[in-house]
Amino acid sequence: MKHQLFIVAFYWPPAGGPGVQRWLKFVKYLPKDQFDITVIIPENPDYASTDNSLMDEIPKEVRIIKVPLNEPSRWIKKLFKGKTNKLQRGFIDKKPSLLERALLWIRGNYFIPDARVSWVKNVVDKLENDIAFLPDRQAGAKANSIITTGPPHSVHLIGQRLKQNAKFQNLQWIADFRDPWTTIGYHKSLRLTQKSAKKHQELERQVLNQADQLIVTSPSTKTEFDSKTSQPVTVITNGFDVEPNTVDQPSGKFTISHVGTLLADRNPLELWKLLSELCEEHADFKQDFELILAGNVSQEILDAIHNAGLGDHLKLEGYVDHDRAVALMKQSQLLLLIEIDAPETKAIIPGKTFEYISSRRPIIAIGPKGSDIKGIIESVQAGSYYTYEAIGLKQEILAAYKRYKNKELKGNTADVSRLHRKHLTQQLVKLLER
Structure with missing residues (x-):
């Protein structure tokens, strides 16, 4: 039976x-x-x-x-005419409005x-x-x-x-x-x-x-x-449910991509700063570099990128379906994986981590000290992990760019089958x- x-x-x-x-x-x-x-x-x-x-x-x-x-979000949206859309998508501003603070209090204490x-x-x-x-x-x-x-x-x-x-x-x-x-x-x-x-x-x-x-x-x-x-x-x-990608370097610009929601609390200011420095210090890097963000992105993130002088390099894909997300991963030169810099998030391993791994494109992960993400990506030699101080990250990105120029920015060849669904x-x- x-x-x-x-x-x-x-x-x-x-x-x-x-x-x-x-x-x-x-x-x-x-x-x-x-x-x-x-x-x-x-x-x-x-x-x-x-x-x-x-x-x-x-x-x-x-x-x-x-x-x-009976979804409370429906009558809340009708009552406030779309002013709460950001909250529904998971965006909690560092300085929420009076309405948002009230709704968060109701959400936390009545539901x-x-x-x-x-x-x-x-x-x-x-x-x-x-x-x-x-x-x-x-x-x-x-x-x-x-x-x-x-x-x-x-x-x-x-x-x-x-x-x-x-x-x-x-x-x-x-x-x-x-x-x-x-x-x-x-x-x-x-x-x-x-x-x-x-x-x-x-x-x-x-x-x-x-x-x-x-x-x-x-x-x-x-x-x-x-x-x-x-x-x-x-x-x-x-895990992942797609065939692992080839290890070959994809064609196109030197793209660094983040695929998925990017909230205000995931704002690696040091990363934006060092990318700006690389553009200033290396004319060829400035010409080849493109920053791709696919998914819902908070305004705070966009403001920080523009304030760093990277606006001309930014390409916003918006929310994409799963097939498009996987294709973007495989077409990128480097992949960004960013988690909130807080002790409470060290247990969080974003689901996209595993599809990043199956894409075989080098991962740059940024998050809190002691994160489980570090152990996962290092166990299959899929990339490097940094805290928000980003010590040494500038040198790694520049080294990756030099390999890219020589058409040698290949993915890892580790056995990742244990992470298949x-x-x-x-x-x-x-x-x-x-």
């Missing part, structure tokens, strides 16, 4: 961005002869970005259940753990009446496992409530954390009261201790959760078989 697996995922095609990729790819590679898979998704989500090309990747054998959701919490009851009601959850008099409920994936971390409350139902005591609940919960960097921006902060911590404690197994995407998150629970914590990173899915299968 096949394993009956249920996956609750808020982000699912046509949602765009990295949040949708993880479980779309797991579902793609889970062996269909071993698993009957049902994915529960919102019926009417208000996604910040969409990518319809991902719809073609959903396996036909997978059953999809859509459950209605705990997040603004999708109203979806929890709808999903629980739907599943409790699903044929796979209705108990058989002899065998009990047919569903074997349920996986909840967050953020939004309210999704984990669905697994918690089902496990609290005596009828589902034999149901295996796995909570997948794509990001940490209470220690994630943006919590500081939510203007939480002491009472609200304690409620977040209590909900996190309950989920960590009541789930049968926990999955995290980075070693640092595992270390954090191991200190908070005795439940087993397994690291399954994100197919290999990572086998780790998930082993967990489900326990």
Whole structure:
């Protein structure tokens, strides 16, 4: 008999961005002869970005259940006529307006753990009446496992409530954390009261201790959760799902590209400064250099680039679909990977890291000291890691440019197969078989 697996995922095609990729790819590679898979998704989500090309990747054998959701963002946008669009896309200004501060306070203190919490009851009601959850008099409920994936971390409350139902005591609940919960960097921006902060911590404690197994995407998150629970914590990173690129240098200008959202808190001022210096000191570099930003970019980033005198070298691609994003990676000479310079972000390994690796273009990563990103890219010789001081980075970029001029700026030849989604899915299968 096949394993009956249920996956609750808020982000699912046509949602765009990295949040949708993880479980779309797991579902793609889970062996269909071993698993009957049902994915529960919102019926009417208000996604910040969409990518319809991902719809073609959903396996036909997978059953999809859509459950209605009342999105607060919709009535907020109607009420304030688009003035909150930046917040929905994840842009939190360093000096937010009075309206933005008020909305952040409401978000942090009235919607705990997040603004999708109203979806929890709808999903629980739907599943409790699903044929796979209705108990058989002899065998009990047919569903074997349920996986909840967050953020939004309210999704984990669905697994918690089902496990609290005596009828589902034999149901295996796995909570997948794509990001940490209470220690994630943006919590500081939510203007939480002491009472609200304690409620977040209590909900996190309950989920960590009541789930049968926990999955995290980075070693640092595992270390954090191991200190908070005795439940087993397994690291399954994100990965890539495209054939690794050739190692050959692509044609075209000396492009340094960042693919993905670039928020105000990811503003490497030293990088912009040293690129400006290279343009001033080397006429050929100035002629060949192009800075490409693909994705949503905050105004603070754009202002810093223009203030550094790099405006003439900047090419803005805007939001691009997944296929275009991968093509840009492969066509770039160097790839930028930038994380927020804060201790809370050392556990964050952006999903694009792995597609960067599969593109085989040299990576320049910038982030906090002790970041897990460093270990990942260095383990496959995919690039170099710097803190925001960027000591030595100017010399590395100049050396890369000289190799580019000699047509010798090749990618790495390391074996990266362990980071393919197919290999990572086998780790998930082993967990489900326990």
